[in-house]
Amino acid sequence: MKKLIMDRVSCHVTARCNLRCKMCAVYIPKLYELGNVPEYDISDIKHSFKTYFELVERVRLISITGGEPMIYPHLAELIEYLLNYKESFSKLEVFTNGSITIPESVLKVLSKSEKIVLFVDNYGPEISQKVDEIEQKCKVFHVKYSIRKYFGKDAHMGGWINRNILPNRLSDEKAKEHSQKCVTGRLGGRLFTIFGRIITFCATPYCGYRIGAVPECDVLHVDLIDECTTLDEKYQKLCEMCNAKFNPGCAWCNGMGIYENMDRFIPGEQVK
Numbered sequence: 612m613k614k615l616i617m618d619r620v621s622c623h624v625t626a627r628c629n630l631r632c633k634m635c636a637v638y639i640p641k642l643y644e645l646g647n648v649p650e651y652d653i654s655d656i657k658h659s660f661k662t663y664f665e666l667v668e669r670v671r672l673i674s675i676t677g678g679e680p681m682i683y684p685h686l687a688e689l690i691e692y693l694l695n696y697k698e699s700f701s702k703l704e705v706f707t708n709g710s711i712t713i714p715e716s717v718l719k720v721l722s723k724s725e726k727i728v729l730f731v732d733n734y735g736p737e738i739s740q741k742v743d744e745i746e747q748k749c750k751v752f753h754v755k756y757s758i759r760k761y762f763g764k765d766a767h768m769g770g771w772i773n774r775n776i777l778p779n780r781l782s783d784e785k786a787k788e789h790s791q792k793c794v795t796g797r798l799g800g801r802l803f804t805i806f807g808r809i810i811t812f813c814a815t816p817y818c819g820y821r822i823g824a825v826p827e828c829d830v831l832h833v834d835l836i837d838e839c840t841t842l843d844e845k846y847q848k849l850c851e852m853c854n855a856k857f858n859p860g861c862a863w864c865n866g867m868g869i870y871e872n873m874d875r876f877i878p879g880e881q882v883k
């Protein structure tokens with residue numbers, strides 16, 4: 612079995628968040644409304660990454676996201692665990708919304724490798740009240756960090772785009788076009804996401820499935836810790852997802868970077 616080379620994998624550790632952003636790309640406010648807010652078992656996530664690195668020789672970038680990762684009680688343990696595989700990745704990004712004090716245990720582990728960067732999203736002084744505190748602590752603990760300004764006229768990327776699930780399924784032809792053009796779906800830069808025990812091709816269809824807006828049959832995924840399938844079978848399925856010309860889940864999404872001049876929205880604007 613020739614191991615795979617991948618560009619990017621993200622890991623959603625929790626759907627819990629202290630914010631309720633109107634245009635949340637992973638529909639966290641809707642999950643709260645439905646009373647179904649998953650947080651993933653640390654042993655499942657570690658097991659998934661163990662299998663992942665049995666199948667993947669190298670990945671350029673690992674991102675730890677959520678929900679708000681700083682709420683996840685096992686974040687330091689997960690980062691420490693991933694450092695066992697540091698020869699197999701180039702960079703590890705951890706995200707936070709700038710509104711939560713970062714636990715000292717997390718700061719300590721973030722400082723353990725030059726490959727780790729903390730991304731602090733700043734939605735303005737009313738929401739991201741801890742940005743200055745986080746910056747000071749990063750300096751004290753020698754953590755590499757980057758602050759992204761998401762407010763005002765010069766907001767990062769000009770603001771957020773609408774990532775809502777489309778009300779009606781597009782044609783397969785349109786979905787193919789989206790798969791091939793989208794910065795998340797195109798070959799070579801494809802983003803996979805781990806949710807507990809499963810890995811999906813792009814987080815969007817699975818997040819849509821979680822809120823009942825996308826049927827399961829349109830979500831390409833592999834269960835990384837399923838004992839009923841062999842490692843070789845998991846490998847075959849992951850290869851298929853890596854090489855697929857067509858993600859059926861793209862039929863529910865307008866994609867990223869496909870259409871020019873897409874409307875921009877105020878980042879982090881809260882649901883009233």
Ligand code: SF4
Pocket residue numbers: 789790793794795796797813814815816858860861862864865866867
């Ligand atoms: S079009 Fe949507 S579902 Fe498809 S890869 Fe892009 S973001 Fe993901």
